[in-house]
Amino acid sequence: LAPAGGEGLKSFFEPEVVAIIGASNEPGKVGNTIFNNFLRANFKGEVYPVNPKYNLLFERKCYSSVKEIPKPIDLAVIAVPAPIVSQVMKDCAEKRVRAAIIVSGGFKETGSEGARLEKEVAAIAKSGSVRVIGPNCIGVYNPETNVDTMFLPEEKLQRPPKGSIALLSQSGAFMGTILDWAAYEGLGISKAVSYGNECDVDLIDLIEFLADDSHTRVIAVYVEGIERGQKFIRVLKEATTKKPVVAIKAGRSTRGKAAVLSHTGSLAGSDVLYRMAFKQTGVLRVDDFEEMLDLSKAFALQPPATGDHVLIITDGGGAGVMAVDACEHYGLTVPELNAKLQAELKQHFPPYCSTHNPIDLTGDVDNQRYRIALEKAFLGYRGVDSAIVILLVQAPSLTVEVVDIVRNINCKSMRPMVACCMGGEYSAKIAKEVERRGVPSYPTPERAARAIWALTKYGQWKLKNA
Amino acid sequence: LAPAGGEGLKSFFEPEVVAIIGASNEPGKVGNTIFNNFLRANFKGEVYPVNPKYNLLFERKCYSSVKEIPKPIDLAVIAVPAPIVSQVMKDCAEKRVRAAIIVSGGFKETGSEGARLEKEVAAIAKSGSVRVIGPNCIGVYNPETNVDTMFLPEEKLQRPPKGSIALLSQSGAFMGTILDWAAYEGLGISKAVSYGNECDVDLIDLIEFLADDSHTRVIAVYVEGIERGQKFIRVLKEATTKKPVVAIKAGRSTRGKAAVLSHTGSLAGSDVLYRMAFKQTGVLRVDDFEEMLDLSKAFALQPPATGDHVLIITDGGGAGVMAVDACEHYGLTVPELNAKLQAELKQHFPPYCSTHNPIDLTGDVDNQRYRIALEKAFLGYRGVDSAIVILLVQAPSLTVEVVDIVRNINCKSMRPMVACCMGGEYSAKIAKEVERRGVPSYPTPERAARAIWALTKYGQWKLKNA
Numbered sequence: 001l002a003p004a005g006g007e008g009l010k011s012f013f014e015p016e017v018v019a020i021i022g023a024s025n026e027p028g029k030v031g032n033t034i035f036n037n038f039l040r041a042n043f044k045g046e047v048y049p050v051n052p053k054y055n056l057l058f059e060r061k062c063y064s065s066v067k068e069i070p071k072p073i074d075l076a077v078i079a080v081p082a083p084i085v086s087q088v089m090k091d092c093a094e095k096r097v098r099a100a101i102i103v104s105g106g107f108k109e110t111g112s113e114g115a116r117l118e119k120e121v122a123a124i125a126k127s128g129s130v131r132v133i134g135p136n137c138i139g140v141y142n143p144e145t146n147v148d149t150m151f152l153p154e155e156k157l158q159r160p161p162k163g164s165i166a167l168l169s170q171s172g173a174f175m176g177t178i179l180d181w182a183a184y185e186g187l188g189i190s191k192a193v194s195y196g197n198e199c200d201v202d203l204i205d206l207i208e209f210l211a212d213d214s215h216t217r218v219i220a221v222y223v224e225g226i227e228r229g230q231k232f233i234r235v236l237k238e239a240t241t242k243k244p245v246v247a248i249k250a251g252r253s254t255r256g257k258a259a260v261l262s263h264t265g266s267l268a269g270s271d272v273l274y275r276m277a278f279k280q281t282g283v284l285r286v287d288d289f290e291e292m293l294d295l296s297k298a299f300a301l302q303p304p305a306t307g308d309h310v311l312i313i314t315d316g317g318g319a320g321v322m323a324v325d326a327c328e329h330y331g332l333t334v335p336e337l338n339a340k341l342q343a344e345l346k347q348h349f350p351p352y353c354s355t356h357n358p359i360d361l362t363g364d365v366d367n368q369r370y371r372i373a374l375e376k377a378f379l380g381y382r383g384v385d386s387a388i389v390i391l392l393v394q395a396p397s398l399t400v401e402v403v404d405i406v407r408n409i410n411c412k413s414m415r416p417m418v419a420c421c422m423g424g425e426y427s428a429k430i431a432k433e434v435e436r437r438g439v440p441s442y443p444t445p446e447r448a449a450r451a452i453w454a455l456t457k458y459g460q461w462k463l464k465n466a
Numbered sequence: 467l468a469p470a471g472g473e474g475l476k477s478f479f480e481p482e483v484v485a486i487i488g489a490s491n492e493p494g495k496v497g498n499t500i501f502n503n504f505l506r507a508n509f510k511g512e513v514y515p516v517n518p519k520y521n522l523l524f525e526r527k528c529y530s531s532v533k534e535i536p537k538p539i540d541l542a543v544i545a546v547p548a549p550i551v552s553q554v555m556k557d558c559a560e561k562r563v564r565a566a567i568i569v570s571g572g573f574k575e576t577g578s579e580g581a582r583l584e585k586e587v588a589a590i591a592k593s594g595s596v597r598v599i600g601p602n603c604i605g606v607y608n609p610e611t612n613v614d615t616m617f618l619p620e621e622k623l624q625r626p627p628k629g630s631i632a633l634l635s636q637s638g639a640f641m642g643t644i645l646d647w648a649a650y651e652g653l654g655i656s657k658a659v660s661y662g663n664e665c666d667v668d669l670i671d672l673i674e675f676l677a678d679d680s681h682t683r684v685i686a687v688y689v690e691g692i693e694r695g696q697k698f699i700r701v702l703k704e705a706t707t708k709k710p711v712v713a714i715k716a717g718r719s720t721r722g723k724a725a726v727l728s729h730t731g732s733l734a735g736s737d738v739l740y741r742m743a744f745k746q747t748g749v750l751r752v753d754d755f756e757e758m759l760d761l762s763k764a765f766a767l768q769p770p771a772t773g774d775h776v777l778i779i780t781d782g783g784g785a786g787v788m789a790v791d792a793c794e795h796y797g798l799t800v801p802e803l804n805a806k807l808q809a810e811l812k813q814h815f816p817p818y819c820s821t822h823n824p825i826d827l828t829g830d831v832d833n834q835r836y837r838i839a840l841e842k843a844f845l846g847y848r849g850v851d852s853a854i855v856i857l858l859v860q861a862p863s864l865t866v867e868v869v870d871i872v873r874n875i876n877c878k879s880m881r882p883m884v885a886c887c888m889g890g891e892y893s894a895k896i897a898k899e900v901e902r903r904g905v906p907s908y909p910t911p912e913r914a915a916r917a918i919w920a921l922t923k924y925g926q927w928k929l930k931n932a
Contacts, residue, residue: 028862080851110818156892173829176860176889181909184890250787259787259824277809287795288788288912289888302896316639318688321716321725322754328719329746329753352576358725363639374764394642396494422643422755424650426622443647446754 008131009201009209011099011193013142015074016045019066019097021088022079023049023057030103031079033151041146042371047073066091073097076130077139079148082106082117085135089121093128100125101149102134108197109136109184121247137196138172141179143189144215150194152176162186164217165296166210168203172194175223178289186432187297190215191346204228204235211239218299220292221247224260236281241466243459244299245283248275248292282461291450297440298451300414304459306426307385309335310452312358313373314390315365315398319445320358323388326449332456334358341381348372357384366397367405374409378417386455387417388448389439393430394423400433407437416455420448474597474676475667477565479608479657481509481540485532487554488545489515491525497545498568499617502575507612512537515522518836532557536607542596543605543615547642548572548583551601555587566591567615568600574663575602583863587896588665603662606639609646609655610681616660618642625712629654630683631762632676634663634669640688644755652898653763670694677705684765686758687713690726695743702747707932710924711749714758748927750920757916763906764917768882770925773851775801776918778824779839781864782833785877785888785911788826789854792915798922800824807847814838823850832863833871840875844883852921853879854914855905856886859896866899873903884920886914 018038022031030171031051032405035058038047048066048071049057052064066076066088076097078088082104087397092100107118118135126133133139139149143162150157160182167182167189169175175194180191190213194208203223210216219239226232239245251260252271278285310332314320324334337345337357345355348413349369354360370389389406391398410417419441421431430439442448484504488497497517501524504513514537515523518530518745529535532542532554542563544554548570556567564663573584591598605615609628616623626648633648633655635641637787641660648655659672669689676682685705692698705711717726718737744751752758776798780786790800803811803823811821815835821827825843827835836855844853855872857864876883885907887897897907908914 131898152860153862156862156889158890158892169784170782171782173858173860174784177782177785177858180860180890180893181888182890184894224784224787248788250784250791252791255794255800256787256790258822259783259790259820259826288792290910290912308529316643317725318635318637318640318690318716319643321690321722324722324725325716325718326754327873328721334721354725356724357721360725363924392639392643394618394639394646395562396619396622422647423622424624424646424648426624427643427646428650444754444756446756 009072009099009205010382011131012101012133012140013147014145015099015147017071017074018043018045018047018147019050019069019073020047020079021050021066021076021077023051023062024388025054025057028153034077034079034103034149035206037148037150038146041148043146047410066097067095074099075147077098078102078104080104081113082135085121085126086117089124089130092130093124095131095401098130099131099139099197101139102132103137103139103149103151105136107135107199117199118199123176128379132200133193134196135199138175138194139193150176150179156180160187160189162301164190166190166216166219167192167193167223168206168219170198170203170224171222172196178222178293181289182293185293186435187293188300202228203233207239207245208235217243218296219243219245220296221245222250223247224250233277233281234412236283240282240461246292246295246299247278247283247285248288249278249285282458282465284457286372293446294442294451295454298418298455299458301438301440302418302455303414304462305386305416305456306459308332308456309384311378311384311387312390313361313370313387314358314392315363315381316390316392317360317393319392320360320418323390323420323445323449324358326446327452330449330453332449332453335383337377337381338383341377344375344376363395364397365395367399367402370402374405378415379409379413386415386452388420388445388452389417390420390445391430392400392422393427400430401435403430403433406434406439410439416452418442418444418448418451473567477540477597477678478567478599478606479613480611481565481613483537483540484511484513484613485535485539485542486513486545487532487542489517491520491523496617498791500543500545500569500615503614503616503904504612507614509612518728528711532563533561540565541613543568544568544570546570548580548601551587552583552590553645555590555596558596559590561592563596565597567603567605568598569603569605569615569617569748569865571602573601584663584665591666598666599659600662600666603741604641604660607655607658616642616645622646624649626653626655630656630678630681630766632656632682632685633658634670634672634685636664636690637660637688644688644759647755647757651759652901653759654766655671659798668694670698673705673711674701677708682763683709685709685711686762687711689713690716690717699743699747706748706927712758712761712765713751714751714754715744715751723819729788746771748931750923760913760917761920762906764884764921765924767901767904767906768884769880770926770928771852771882771918771922772929773923775799775850777844777850777853778856779827779836779843779853780824780858781827781829781861782856782858783826785856785858785886786826789856789911790824792912794858796915796919798915798919801849803843803847804849807843810842811839828865829861833868834863836868837871840871844881845875845879852881852918853883854886854911855883856911857896858889859887859893860889866896869896869899869903872900872905876905882918884908884914884917886911902905
């Protein structure tokens with residue numbers, strides 16, 4: 001019997017044998033797109049089409065029922081109309097399929113008849129120990145094993161590369177948007193799950209599973225409503241001792257809550273309660289998509305900070321001032337540097353450079369000034385816990401090699417560092433180079449400071465709770 | 467005699483005859499880059515090189531002094547070392563040059579000797595009625611006339627196209643960054659000025675001038691410190707009755723103020739006073755670069771809103787909820803739609819679509835559903851003052867033609883509308899198409915709501931003060 005809770009979810013992510021029930025050769029059909037995903041992505045295991053309409057599909061034998069497949073099935077992907085899902089699930093239960101993703105809609109979200117049907121399907125699954133994700137979802141994407149049930153058109157939904165950010169969302173639309181965005185930004189994903197109506201596996205199970213997943217360094221969640229409140233708090237508290245959890249909880253406002261109700265039929269609940277729950281469990285709550293990816297990127301690439309003292313290095317005074325303002329806004333400290341360090345810096349820099357914090361290397365900066373500032377004031381100085389390195393790469397004497405200097409100091413220092421590359425096309429290119437070297441980059445001092453805030457806040461949480 | 471204040475600045479932006487003093491044929495020299503800017507950008511007037519070292523430069527006669535040029539000079543660009551600027555300015559004064567941009571550094575920003583030199587230069591200019599921008603700046607960019615003194619390397623600083631956003635910044639580094647960013651985003655600029663040490667023309671003069679500039683629809687300002695406080699308030703109050711002013715005032719925080727001091731030598735002053743001044747004058751204060759461009763884009767493309775009631779249309783429930791949350795956060799109202807309108811919408815939409823506000827057209831949306839929603843609930847409905855149109859273009863049946871529907875309704879409605887296109891490469895492409903049709907687009911519901919907030923806030927200000 002498959003264990004309850006977060007255990008036993010492995011078959012969803014690392015199946016060896018997969019059946020696509022409702023596979024089709026008609027372009028545009030969900031069962032066609034999903035089968036093609038598995039073929040195109042070069043899925044490492046075996047994949048079997050199931051559909052009584054065909055004998056042959058994708059140049060391979062097509063089965064009329066999952067029961068006929070001459071192998072044990074780890075994962076069944078179910079893409080058939082709602083009314084026949086019960087029969088399909090009976091077959092899965094008899095076959096002792098370990099896990100099933102029901103992507104079909106037409107259940108709880110459509111009203112009471114759909115809800116009855118959903119309960120029936122869930123009961124059948126339970127009787128056969130089949131764990132279920134869905135219905136009414138776009139399922140699972142795992143770039144490690146190439147499991148990919150997300151059936152949005154390929155040109156509209158690019159797949160992000162392998163990485164260490166796990167994404168969870170009830171909503172398929174949200175998942176599609178954020179995956180496409182992550183792909184565009186080059187952010188690496190460990191696992192993504194759109195879990196829909198939660199007839200069996202729910203958000204809590206998924207967080208429990210991902211907390212122990214070695215490919216995942218940060219869990220990012222979009223949530224509208226949560227049931228099982230006590231369990232939720234217990235699981236989250238446990239998860240955040242292992243890795244950071246970043247969450248968007250929509251429906252903060254009065255009208256927003258009404259909108260949630262008409263969207264998913266679930267009660268958004270009092271926002272005060274959610275705020276308390278997140279605070280109590282160390283979950284970092286964010287307000288929008290951009291912030292979610294900004295913080296996830298920071299956690300994926302950098303260690304948490306062990307204290308709140310931030311060093312700022314810049315080659316533009318104005319950007320430095322804005323970073324200081326933002327740090328103070330987030331409750332971080334931008335400490336003055338000690339006299340000895342400043343005297344040392346003064347020996348290396350022209351007199352018009354500022355050796356206070358922010359260190360201002362000014363517009364005629366070259367790579368070496370960044371190297372010296374980073375070595376003396378970050379690597380060799382214990383008065384700061386993290387660094388924001390602002391690179392206004394418009395400076396004429398600054399070259400792309402500065403990114404290797406930043407990377408080297410970051411690696412040696414064992415303390416978190418983020419970059420801020422502001423500007424246009426050239427800056428965006430440099431930002432990509434910085435990130436390729438493991439240092440997250442942001443287009444404004446404000447967003448860079450917010451990332452350091454998150455690394456600091458989580459660091460403090462871990463110190464108290466790990 | 468040139469008039470004081472904002473009048474008489476025309477020669478900086480629309481000169482017919484320009485002298486580049488310190489022109490050079492050595493690549494990398496400021497006087498070389500600036501002369502090349504004028505050649506490359508196809509400046510419509512005449513441009514003369516001045517440098518006693520050469521007889522011929524850029525295949526034309528090079529003059530040893532501005533006085534020798536056989537024409538009246540509208541604008542002299544001065545790119546010579548600080549110690550000889552006084553002599554050069556004497557020549558300009560004798561020649562009765564109307565306007566001079568001193569890009570050279572080495573003045574007030576370097577200490578007391580530099581400050582003395584700057585005063586001397588300013589006095590000479592005044593004696594000859596030469597209006598001066600600078601020193602210590604990168605000067606003026608006007609894509610209308612192709613005046614372009616910004617001497618940062620071309621590949622690091624792309625030039626934005628013609629448009630209606632005016633940018634003002636003391637700092638050259640800031641100006642370089644924001645122009646490059648604007649170019650990358652395709653935002654059109656009317657005029658950009660990095661005004662440096664303000665030895666004559668200051669921020670107040672420039673705002674006064676731009677308030678009456680017919681090419682400018684919004685003035686965006688980065689400012690660290692302001693002198694002439696009473697005049698500043700009077701000029702701003704007058705300017706905002708004509709067009710919106712968006713400002714970043716850096717140095718909010720205690721440490722930030724110290725950083726301003728070491729950056730420009732000017733006192734940032736009490737932030738409370740600035741906050742009061744901005745409030746009193748209707749200036750919209752923003753926190754970072756991204757917000758500055760977000761709001762400027764909204765004002766450049768859309769009219770202000772006459773009330774705070776926002777319609778939200780979406781094809782993803784979650785994004786709709788987030789937009790509602792954000793609107794309420796900004797003090798906007800997301801009103802319920804009246805029963806008659808909802809009944810009408812219900813006739814056209816499948817039962818699972820929500821006809822409340824936000825209108826949720828759901829994931830199987832097609833272009834026609836957007837058309838109907840926009841026609842009935844925005845164009846034909848007086849209960850809302852502005853609209854946020856969320857386009858999750860991942861939806862399989864939605865095509866690029868939806869952007870023309872959005873544009874048509876926007877044109878006919880005479881009320882402000884912004885779009886929110888979230889996602890990756892495909893969404894970014896659609897966002898560009900939307901913006902090409904005059905509807906500003908943002909990558910998150912949060913930023914779209916903030917733009918509507920700004921349009922609403924300015925609309926309310928104008929109603930009270932125009």
